[in-house]
Amino acid sequence: MSNPEYPKSSEPPPRVKRYEDEEPPSQSKSQALIAWVMLVVIAVLGTFLYIGFREGEGRVQEEAAEEATRLAAEQSRADSLQRVRRLARAVRADSLAKIAPR
Numbered sequence: 001m002s003n004p005e006y007p008k009s010s011e012p013p014p015r016v017k018r019y020e021d022e023e024p025p026s027q028s029k030s031q032a033l034i035a036w037v038m039l040v041v042i043a044v045l046g047t048f049l050y051i052g053f054r055e056g057e058g059r060v061q062e063e064a065a066e067e068a069t070r071l072a073a074e075q076s077r078a079d080s081l082q083r084v085r086r087l088a089r090a091v092r093a094d095s096l097a098k099i100a101p102r
Helices: 026-101
Strands: none
Touching: none
16 A cells, blocks of 8 residues: 555555544543543442442341341240249149149
8 A cells, every 4th residue: 555645655645634523622621520520429329329238238137137036035935934834733733633632
């Protein structure tokens, strides 16, 4: 590929710059700054959302553990009361059996 203007050159012809191809420098710098600010804002918001969801997940697990502990304590109390009632019935039946038939 040789340049038609310069027959001995192997380089392509120089590209003609057009005004439409370029943006004013101030506009491109401001757009770049806005893009960076938006990127930082999105990253910060994403971090806050991630942390919030993780904390929420931890709270749900803590509440489930507390509920399980509360239910286990209630069941333990109910079992203890049931044992005490059975023991009280047995003692009463035993004492009545000792006094009544004679």
